[in-house]
Amino acid sequence: MSAAPVHPGTSTSRRRRGLLAGLSSAAVLAATATVPSAWAEHYQASLEGSMFEIDDDANLAVDVEGNRDWANVDQVFDDDEPSGQGDDSYSGGVKEDTSCPGETTGSIPNNKSDLLQFGTWVEDGDPGFLHMYWVRVSEPKGTTLMDFEFNQSATDCDTGPNKIRTDGDLLLEYSIDQGGARAAMTLRRWDAAAGLWGPATDITAAADAAGTINGSPIDQTDTLTQDQSARTFGEASVDLDAIFDDTKCTSFGSAMLKSRSSDSFTSQLKDFISPVPLTLTNCGQVKISKQTDPDGATQLFDFAKSFGTDPSSTDRDTFQLADDETESFTNVLFGDGYTVSESSLPNGWSFEDIDCDASTGFVTEGEGQDLSIDLTTRTVTFDIDDDQDVLDCTFYNKALADLTIVKEVEDAPGGQSFSFTEDVPGGEGDTGTFSLTPTGTGADGSDSTGADFHGIDTGTYTVTETVPAGWNLVSATCDDEDLTDLLAEDGDGTITLGAGDDVTCTFVNERERGAIEITKTRKHAAAGGTAPHAGVTFTVDSDLQDEEGEPVFSTTVQTDATGTACVDGLLYGSYTVTETVPADYVSDDTTQTATVSVESTCGDGKEATVSFVNTPLTDVTVTVDSLVPGGTASTVVCTDQDDTTVTPDTSTPGTDAALGDLTVTFEDLEPTDPDATLICTITVDP
Template identity: 45%
Template sequence: MPTSEIAQRHLPPGARRRRGLRRLTAVGAGLALVGTAFVAGPAFAAHGLVSLAGSNFEIDEDANLVADHADPSFDWEDVTEIRQPDEPTGANDDSFGQGSKEDTAVPTVVDGSIPPNKSDLLTFGGFLEETPAGDFLHLYWHRVQEPSGTTNMDFEFNQSEETSANGVTPVRTEADLLLQYDLAQGGTNPELFLARWLTDSDFNGTPVSKDDCVSSNKLPCWGLREDLTAAGDATGSINTTAIAAGDSDGLGPISPRTFGEATVDFSAIVGNAQCVSFGSAYLKSRSSDSFTAALKDFIAPTDIGLTNCAKVIVRKVTDPTGDTTDFDFTTAFATLNDGTNPTFSLADGESVTYDNVFFGNGLTVTESGPPSGWDLVDIDCSASTNITPVENELAGTATFDLTNANQIVDCTFTNQARGTIVVEKVTTDGSGAFDFTSNTLPDASFTLTTTGSGDGGKDSNTYAGLTPGTYDVDETVPANWNLTSATCDDSSDPSSIGLSAGETVTCTFVNELERGSIKIVKTRKHAADGSGDHAHEGVTFDITGGGLSEPISVQTDANGVACVTGLVVSAVAGNYTVTETIPNGYVLDPTTPQAQTAAVGEATATDCADTSAGAVKTFKNIPLTNLTVSVDSQVDGGTFSSIECDATEEDPDSDPDIPLSAMQDDPSVTINDLEPGTYTCVVVIDP
């Protein structure tokens, strides 16, 4: 089946009818539209025309193919119509045979059986004109020679392009059209009738029976004829004079009564409330004006794509992909259903196709305000065919004019999900208030306050509805705190957080209190090691205070040093107390108290090498000596003696009732825990 289109023919630049027409690009087997200016009132009656009102196409009283009137009128020579030739006359010319009639759903196709001087066809042509008054379908037929008897022409328009069992004509579908161009011998004013193919309902869906058939006694059939001429919805004429080859628009010399043309008000016959599409059309002849007469010649069906509607496709894409959120759309165009503007919802990867959108100007598809957390970031209509819609992302609208069936609006609406950034503050010990700044977050500065250690005491701010991009956040570390880590769970650096569509990024700042140490230096006097102070190993000290829940006990090492690290600085925790457990046999040097206050400052060394001065504590010990003075008379009772020492401590075992100075029999005095020094004892022996 050849491919062609009903369309406008362009004239050379400067041709007189060029300015009155506009060409709408057609693709494939489609029916392009010709736009014209509206002419009101009777159409050209004073100029030998029988054209329909509202159409600028010339239907001459004596049919021809050239424009005989001033702009904006035009004729066949001014358009590029669908033009389908017949097989050459002769034995190979296809025709209908075996008594095939109009109601025969699958007519029989034969070769070479055209009656001479009767119904041999040459050419079929047509195109669609669009005007403010409606759409007008223009047709012509062209036959070999003037018939010797009654004849007529029928134009059949089929919605389906599927070939029937004969391999030539299409399968008929309910509401296919049959335009009958009836002529009696000698007639110069054709009458045009319309019948619709009936199966079980009519064009409006009303149930039908065989009584609704024009001639058949069973369904399916062609329905009762509508007189288009009487209704003013069609007009036509045939040539009564010869048409020279130069005026035939390439058809060659045309004899009288072998060329007929017609205009049908297409909008009137299909209505304004339904979208209709006819995929193919063909011309056939009958040997008489009787509807039941046998069919004769035909010109094979050709693709036409005749429709009063175009296609609109709307697609939805989301970033990130795979999201199930529904996005609502409204439209400002009419479709097949009931003329109302359709609404619909789409999720990612979904689309909707309306192949029944009526022609019109200023038509729109609009995405309603996106759901919370989403932005419409792009409308892309570049996939559209023969049309360039106007994209307005701000309004969420694609606007377009549909003027012919070859236009396909194909627009993709892309939405991007907003993201979320969570800033968390965690302290590993203690609690505090921490200030943050940002150049990109909604809060240029904010404070997070922890109530305790770990996740249980953390604080956070959540920033939802952020446009994907790069963000930053920074902590101003307060005095006496250390920032131990600042990480984001998507591996971003907090100074450059890469937020993707629909992503939630959590950035956690972990702080711990500054720590310091206490260094304890323990020395002693030890004569065996020489003069001066010497390291004292193994002495126990207790550290309390500073917010410690329990004391810390340490012992000095061989160097006489004990190092206590990891203590919260005193600026936060308060001062600590270092208390020595004085070992046996020693007493504190009077210059070093047993309990000393330590003010811990920041320090990091584990060996107390950088301990702050206020936390280095020195303790000195002095060894003690026990002194015993005794008298042993060689002769029992032979002498009495007395002992008197200037030491201040007496033997706890001495009899407190006997003064040291009294004369006793063999007295003994013990004085313990004497610090190094010089002591004097006076012993008197009385014989």
């Protein structure tokens, strides 16, 4: 059986990776959850619950498959300087209570606890175990004394190899009488106020520690780069329950090994191996981060936690995070069923996801699961039961969007309501309807959606206007052209909203319009009976009146050479067309009504039409002129076709009535007028 070698003669601190060091701590515990009975009976030095072999005859090899020993763990270790004049050691007269003992070189003979190497490894558990070993050059006479010091501070002393001591630093004393097989282990803590180590606690008697020494040589061909004689290698285990207060977080960041000249605690310190970094703590870590879309949001999001932290800390049970911020808790006490959750969402924001992939030391599914995520309640539930447990979760939120739909009209709305259908993102047929009713023309009379469209999910919306009869949609635009593809022809438009967008889309309608074509003809004998009548003026008035009783629309037009005139741009409705009859004509009907109900323009053949026919008038004059003044006395009597006497419009006597002169005039005779057929009888009376 082989194991990783110990390398004496170097001074650089290293981590040695054993045969099974690639296994995660969770996998190691799962593979060795119970102590094999044969091993338990044979290796009575190992602590209950630990899978690490503290052998009666200490060694580095794994003697029972599935267990741990120095051959298959990733321990932290370091070597002493080679023996001789270059070997470092403590200065004369320094003791354990010396807070920063000085150092010298070449003062440790080979038979005076000259050290070669030491190492440590922390075994996961509840809370776990600290394992240590030491290697020395030879066995001196008397008691074997090894002191392992664990410091919380990483600050070096101004002189000597030690770290600055902090209240609660740890000193584990390993002591075996000459010829003994089991070590007595005691624990002391640094009393910063007194400036010395506190009283020793026997942790072996309490079954919180165990230590042994090799009673047999360890052959070079077995595990070491040199032969190790008996009693030159020792190992020990300490239950972390004896080290840590489970109500307070404590972290040790370095370890070192020291030897003393005798079993008296106040005896002089001899050799040392300088501190090496390690992680020994009874707390895990929690990191909660926030990411938002869009990036850079200043909105604060509320969080609540239930996990325990060191009572001396200022950590609060609630905290807030903005985008790209992280809240870190480095003193999370071991415990189960901890939670951290994002509280009620701020207005205008949606929750997207929780990503805990950066976490270490957790089982996320199956047997032994100790981390779960509930997206519905925005909660992470987890256990912290190892100093390597680091919960690292990022909560993702997306800003909701605001959409405003504005309805404008270019014509008096007259109480017209405009209906819309809105399809929500996702394409699952979720629709909604709403209506807008402008009160006037332009922006001042517009109507718009309110809060119902604020704080909505991002995505592509389809907004469709149902254009009412008699109206046209003339434009549909958004204030951000990159976010819209509105179709003005049918009122169907897609609006893509991103996180935090505030978009206003305006639909503009105007009434449909038509035209009235006026045709004007006249009777004209010389033209063959009828002819177009140019230059005739017509007035077109809307039947709809304003508050003052005046038509809301009125215009005048004149017929062209073809006898036609046209007015377009007319709102649907009834219009009165009135002719201004030219002089010397009579109209059959001076006023007509036209109804505009079809969208049209002049010349497209869809206009509403009206026609007017005028008739020319004729004047008839009968004149009697006595050639001999006074020579005759004539009379004129005219009758119509019914032999009814027709009275002339005018009857003018001559210059001298006595002379018999007479003029009779019939004016404005229409061809169809019965009186227009005149039968005049002129009697010349001599």
